[in-house]
Amino acid sequence: MEIYPILASLKRNKIQALLIVLEIALGCAIVSNAVFMIGQRMERMNRPTGMANEEIIRINVGGLAEGSNPGSVVRQDLANLRSIPGVKAATSLNHVPMDGASWDSSINISNDQTTPSLSAGVYLGEDIVNTLGLNIAEGRNFIAEDYVDWEGFNAQATDLRISSVIITREMAQRLFPGESAIGKQIYSWNPDNSPHRVVGVVERLIRPNDNGGSSAVGYSMLLPMKDVTMGRFALRTDPGRRKEVEQAAIALLESASSRRIILQHASFSDVMRDYYRKDRSMAWLLGVLMILLLTVTSLGIFGLVSFWVSQRTKQIGIRRALGATRMQVLRYFQLENFILATFGIVVGMIGAYGINLLLMNHYELERLPMLYLPFGAITLWIIGQLAVYSPARRATLVSPAVATQSI
Amino acid sequence: MFRYYLSLALRSFRRNKPLVGLMILAISLGIGGSMTALTIFTVLSGDPIPQKSDRLFYPQLDPRPMNGYVPGGDPEDQMTRFDVEMLLRDRRGDRQAIMVGGSVSVESKGGDRPFIVTARYTTADFFAMFNTPFRHGAGWAIDDDEGRAQVAVISKTLNDKLFGGGNSVGKTLLVSDQSFRVLGVLDEWRPLPKFYDLTNDRFSEVEQVFIPFWTSQSLTLGIKGNMSCWGDVRSDPEGSRAVNAPCSWLQYWVELDSLEKVESYKQYLTSYSEQQHRAGRFERPTNVRLNGVMEWLDRKGVVPSDVRLQLWVAFGFLLVCLLNTVGLLMATFMRRSSEIGVRRALGASRGAIFTQFLIEAGAIGLIGGFAGLILAQFGVWIVRQQADSYASEVHLGASMLLTTFLLAISVSVIAGLLPAWRAMQVSPSLQLKMQ
Numbered sequence: 004m005e006i007y008p009i010l011a012s013l014k015r016n017k018i019q020a021l022l023i024v025l026e027i028a029l030g031c032a033i034v035s036n037a038v039f040m041i042g043q044r045m046e047r048m049n050r051p052t053g054m055a056n057e058e059i060i061r062i063n064v065g066g067l068a069e070g071s072n073p074g075s076v077v078r079q080d081l082a083n084l085r086s087i088p089g090v091k092a093a094t095s096l097n098h099v100p101m102d103g104a105s106w107d108s109s110i111n112i113s114n115d116q117t118t119p120s121l122s123a124g125v126y127l128g129e130d131i132v133n134t135l136g137l138n139i140a141e142g143r144n145f146i147a148e149d150y151v152d153w154e155g156f157n158a159q160a161t162d163l164r165i166s167s168v169i170i171t172r173e174m175a176q177r178l179f180p181g182e183s184a185i186g187k188q189i190y191s192w193n194p195d196n197s198p199h200r201v202v203g204v205v206e207r208l209i210r211p212n213d214n215g216g217s218s219a220v221g222y223s224m225l226l227p228m229k230d231v232t233m234g235r236f237a238l239r240t241d242p243g244r245r246k247e248v249e250q251a252a253i254a255l256l257e258s259a260s261s262r263r264i265i266l267q268h269a270s271f272s273d274v275m276r277d278y279y280r281k282d283r284s285m286a287w288l289l290g291v292l293m294i295l296l297l298t299v300t301s302l303g304i305f306g307l308v309s310f311w312v313s314q315r316t317k318q319i320g321i322r323r324a325l326g327a328t329r330m331q332v333l334r335y336f337q338l339e340n341f342i343l344a345t346f347g348i349v350v351g352m353i354g355a356y357g358i359n360l361l362l363m364n365h366y367e368l369e370r371l372p373m374l375y376l377p378f379g380a381i382t383l384w385i386i387g388q389l390a391v392y393s394p395a396r397r398a399t400l401v402s403p404a405v406a407t408q409s410i
Numbered sequence: 411m412f413r414y415y416l417s418l419a420l421r422s423f424r425r426n427k428p429l430v431g432l433m434i435l436a437i438s439l440g441i442g443g444s445m446t447a448l449t450i451f452t453v454l455s456g457d458p459i460p461q462k463s464d465r466l467f468y469p470q471l472d473p474r475p476m477n478g479y480v481p482g483g484d485p486e487d488q489m490t491r492f493d494v495e496m497l498l499r500d501r502r503g504d505r506q507a508i509m510v511g512g513s514v515s516v517e518s519k520g521g522d523r524p525f526i527v528t529a530r531y532t533t534a535d536f537f538a539m540f541n542t543p544f545r546h547g548a549g550w551a552i553d554d555d556e557g558r559a560q561v562a563v564i565s566k567t568l569n570d571k572l573f574g575g576g577n578s579v580g581k582t583l584l585v586s587d588q589s590f591r592v593l594g595v596l597d598e599w600r601p602l603p604k605f606y607d608l609t610n611d612r613f614s615e616v617e618q619v620f621i622p623f624w625t626s627q628s629l630t631l632g633i634k635g636n637m638s639c640w641g642d643v644r645s646d647p648e649g650s651r652a653v654n655a656p657c658s659w660l661q662y663w664v665e666l667d668s669l670e671k672v673e674s675y676k677q678y679l680t681s682y683s684e685q686q687h688r689a690g691r692f693e694r695p696t697n698v699r700l701n702g703v704m705e706w707l708d709r710k711g712v713v714p715s716d717v718r719l720q721l722w723v724a725f726g727f728l729l730v731c732l733l734n735t736v737g738l739l740m741a742t743f744m745r746r747s748s749e750i751g752v753r754r755a756l757g758a759s760r761g762a763i764f765t766q767f768l769i770e771a772g773a774i775g776l777i778g779g780f781a782g783l784i785l786a787q788f789g790v791w792i793v794r795q796q797a798d799s800y801a802s803e804v805h806l807g808a809s810m811l812l813t814t815f816l817l818a819i820s821v822s823v824i825a826g827l828l829p830a831w832r833a834m835q836v837s838p839s840l841q842l843k844m845q
Contacts, residue, residue: 018832022737029733033726065526066515109478118478159647194642262587264515264526281716284796292443292723296730299436303734306432310741358726366715 009339012318019311023304023340024347027383030300031351035379036358037289037296039371044282044289050220052100052275053171053207055136057242058091059271060249061099064234064256065264073232074154080259081129084236087251089244095231096128098211099135099271101278102235105211110224111190112178114198120178121219123170124210125192127153127228132169132205134239140172142185142203149202149227156228165192165226168199173221175204192226199226217367234266245270297386304390308340312398319398320405329399336395337388344387348380355379411762412769419770426742430774433738433822437778440731441818442785445810447717447724449790453804454613455713458601462541463703467664467672469497469679472697473656473686474640485697487710488609488636488658492691495653498533502678503664504671505535508623510660511610511634516619518572519582519589527568527618528634529585530607531626537563537594539665540606545569547579547594555622563594563620585619586631602803605703607661608710609635613800627651635659676700732825739774739822739829743767750833751841763834771826772819779818786814 013020077095084093098104106127109119131137132144149167156163168189175184188198208223215222236256240248253265269277312319319332327335359371423430457463471493472485489497494508512529536542537549546569550561562583569578583590596616603612621631633651641656643649650657666672679698686692701709743750750763758766786806794801806814 018828019737019740022733022740026730026733026737029730033730037723065513066524117476157644157649159644161644194644262515262524264524266526280797281714285716285720288720289723292727295439295443296727299439299731299734302432303436303737306429306734306741307737310745314744362719362722366719 006338006342009335009342012315013339013343016311019307020343023307023343023387024350026300026303027344027347027387028350028354030296030386031348031379031383032354032358033296034293034382035351035355035371035375036362037293038378039359039375040362040368041286041289042375043368044286048279048282050209051207052209053135053137053205054100054209054271055239056272056275057270058136058239058245059099059134060238060240060245060252060269061102061271061274062236062238062249062252062256062268063102063266064236065266066234066260066262074152074230076259077230077232080236080256081230083255083259084238084252087238087248087255089240089248090238090252091241092130092134092239094128094130094134094237095233096126096131096134096235096237097231097233098126098235099237099274100124100209100211101274102211102267105214107211107214108191108224110174110178112188114190114196121174121222122215123174123191123219123222123224124208124212124214126208126211126223126225128225128231128237129227129229131225131237132203134237135208136239137208138206139169140204140206141175141183142169142201144203145169145225145227150229151227153228153231161194164195164197165199165228167202167227169203169205169225170201171208171221171223172204172206174224175201177222191224237271297382300383301386301390304340304387305394308336308391309394309397312336312394315398316401316405319401320403320408323401323403324406332399332401333395336391336398340387340391340395341384344384347387348383351379351383352376411765415766415769416773418766419773422742422746422770423773426745429738429742429745433735433742433774434778434781436731436735436738437775437818437822438781438785440728440821441779441782441814442789443724444728444817445782445786445806445814446789446793447721448813449786449806449810450717450793450804451713451721452810453602453800454717456602457704458603458605458707459540459703462665465665465667466539466703467503467666467675468701468703468706469662469664469675470699470701471679471683471686471692472694473658473692474694475656476693477640479694481695483697485699486638486658488638489660489662490658491651491653491655491660493686494660494662496682497662497664500678500682502675504667505539505665507533507536507539507663508660509533509536509606509663510623511607511617512621512626513632513634514586514619514621516568516572516586517584519584524584528610528614529619529621529626529631530617531621531623531631531633533623535665536620539663540601543597543599545595545597546577547592549620550593550622555624558625558628559622560588560590560625561593561622562590563596564592565596565616565618566598567615568618569595583619585621586629588629590621600803602800603707603712605707605712606663607635608706608712609661611799612712613798613803615799633659672700728821732821735774735822735825736828739767739771739826740832743770743829743833744836747833747836748841750836751838754836754838755842760834763836764830767830767833768823768826771822771830775819775822776815778822779815782818783811783814 081093097106106125107122108125109122112120151163151165179187184201184204187201190196190198210220210223253268362368470485473490498508509530509532512531514529515524515526517524533555534550534552549563554561578592581592583592599616637650637659639650639657643655646652666675683696683698790804790806793804
């Protein structure tokens with residue numbers, strides 16, 4: 004198939020050719036970025052928490068700490084909760100992740116640092132490892148002697164100190180690269196700045212929220228606190244029994260006092276789903292937009308090419324009169340569209356990177372990986388070919404007799 | 411001539427229904443998407459208190475230790491209790507108030523189970539400073555602040571729920587099991603964003619109950635916000651909320667009615683900071699700021715980045731629609747080359763042809779604008795179904811309506827420039843020959 008006649012014809016219809024090239028370029032640039040952004044959101048929603056997501060229920064209670072001895076109230080609550088059939092483990096803690104609250108602490112590895120080594124999310128509670136379903140990768144879980152009473156620790160002029168800490172693998176690698184973190188000391192929560200000893204490393208525990216950015220999302224630590232009185236409870240059970248256990252737990256907690264208010268109760272997977280609501284909406288929005296954009300682009304190309312074909316009936320007629328078959332006429336237009344689309348896609352790729360750079364600077368986005376470019380290219384090639392098919396077929400119906408009509 | 415061109419345009423629409431339909435579709439989709447995104451953006455980025463935003467200021471100090479100090483960094487977002495109490499005592503502004511968010515259980519006397527509501531613990535000037543509208547009664551006085559009076563101002567919503575919406579001034583309210591006397595009931599008030607406290611949900615309704623700050627602290631009512639501590643808090647029974655605690659957790663706003671007062675307040679902040687430095691409380695070099703309302707909102711990036719991204723995405727889509735409309739307009743106009751030739755031969759100038767087709771493009775834009783408006787209403791409806799706290803406040807106002815049409819007509823006229831120019835180049839003689 005000769006390219007030269009096609010190019011020559013394009014040169015004489017520069018504006019229309021340029022329009023198609025630009026339409027395809029803009030479409031390609033936006034689609035590549037849109038697909039990438041959808042991918043980013045989905046990646047974010049699939050971040051591993053390190054927990055047994057499907058097995059956990061969280062219940063937040065208000066009006067808990069009113070009264071003379073909140074510690075013993077919590078102890079009673081936990082004893083009751085643990086006796087519910089189906090409950091594998093229960094704890095009172097400061098928060099589960101993604102629940103709106105976040106406790107963070109800056110971490111030092113020596114006492115005379117001027118800037119903290121990093122900031123980590125802090126989880127306080129009894130037996131969090133088993134209740135949240137974490138995996139101990141190195142060292143051990145907390146034992147009874149490690150635990151410090153929450154109310155006692157917060158009392159004025161206390162001499163209680165937290166001696167042990169469990170950190171995540173990412174945090175261990177960041178603080179002590181290349182070595183085992185077990186036995187090492189970090190400085191964080193003790194009132195006189197005495198150190199905590201790392202007794203265990205968990206594989207992963209996601210931070211409570213996005214504090215610290217995406218690179219710090221795996222920095223979490225567990226402090227051994229008993230009978231935390233913040234009114235936040237977490238239970239572990241079988242995925243199939245979550246509803247019944249949740250109902251039983253609520254009934255139990257409510258019955259303990261008439262002044263209590265159950266603030267929020269849900270399975271942890273619902274908490275996660277709610278947390279990622281905005282990301283889901285954005286992904287949907289981008290998806291719908293992409294479809295609309297491709298529709299508009301294909302309709303635009305369809306309209307323009309239809310008109311273009313009608314402008315060139317004389318040429319088509321002459322070619323047919325000189326012996327071109329219907330199929331050759333069809334192929335001519337398809338090839339012409341393919342060439343234009345290729346130009347458009349090349350420009351579009353450059354545009355895609357340009358848009359990506361703009362987005363990177365203003366929004367937390369990463370560089371567009373090369374992988375997404377072929378996707379945009381193939382989509383636009385297909386769109387172009389679909390749009391040109393109908394007008395091209397109409398072109399084949401031009402009778403050779405047209406060539407001999409008026410000049 | 412305008413009416414004549416319009417009638418020519420309408421005639422062409424009738425003859426060219428599919429092409430014109432495609433163009434209207436393209437424009438309405440682009441406009442619908444852009445206007446939806448623009449409406450959301452406008453709701454979230456507007457001035458929450460336009461009648462007063464140029465006179466309200468948010469001061470910042472830096473009380474943190476040298477550990478972690480970065481030269482040229484931002485001062486601390488919130489203030490320590492020591493600092494706000496000192497600033498309030500000095501009363502250097504026309505009005506000033508300490509405030510912090512809270513969470514309390516409330517019930518009316520003899521009512522059913524208590525329920526949890528959001529609260530704000532603040533000082534007397536809050537209400538006059540922010541021009542809060544009152545339905546009944548008024549706020550409390552400075553004496554109530556200092557006397558730790560158990561008084562409260564409640565929101566309209568809470569008043570409706572607990573007291574049936576009547577005049578509840580003087581009635582008793584149980585807040586976390588303590589008796590409070592209602593002094594005032596606020597009318598509908600929803601500054602968007604809730605600029606005075608950016609640590610909690612920035613677009614939610616205002617708090618349900620307002621209580622004097624020192625009252626709330628002596629009763630240790632629950633607080634809600636950000637608490638940032640940099641030292642030992644266990645040496646005081648009040649912990650992180652003690653007067654001398656090394657923790658920042660409070661907001662402080664000041665009203666300054668003239669530029670000179672703004673300047674002198676800035677100097678006051680600087681000399682206060684230096685005084686604290688000399689006393690050994692502040693370790694870092696003086697780093698004070700006095701932010702106006704919009705400046706503060708801008709600094710804290712109040713409009714969620716997703717909303718801004720959606721705006722750009724919508725405008726990108728509009729650009730695609732514009733570009734495709736150019737092609738379709740080109741097709742529509744050039745199809746009528748013989749008609750153009752006849753008009754030119756009959757004496758129409760190039761400019762007349764140009765104008766004719768621009769008006770036709772504008773007419774398409776107008777129709778597209780109508781369709782786009784319907785789509786935008788649909789888009790806004792979808793947004794309101796989302797569970798975002800600001801969803802109920804998103805609606806197409808009069809200015810947005812006007813913007814829709816202006817945008818639609820501008821887009822289609824811009825799209826029509828190239829095709830109209832091409833149309834006016836049509837040589838009459840060539841067209842007449844090819845009958």
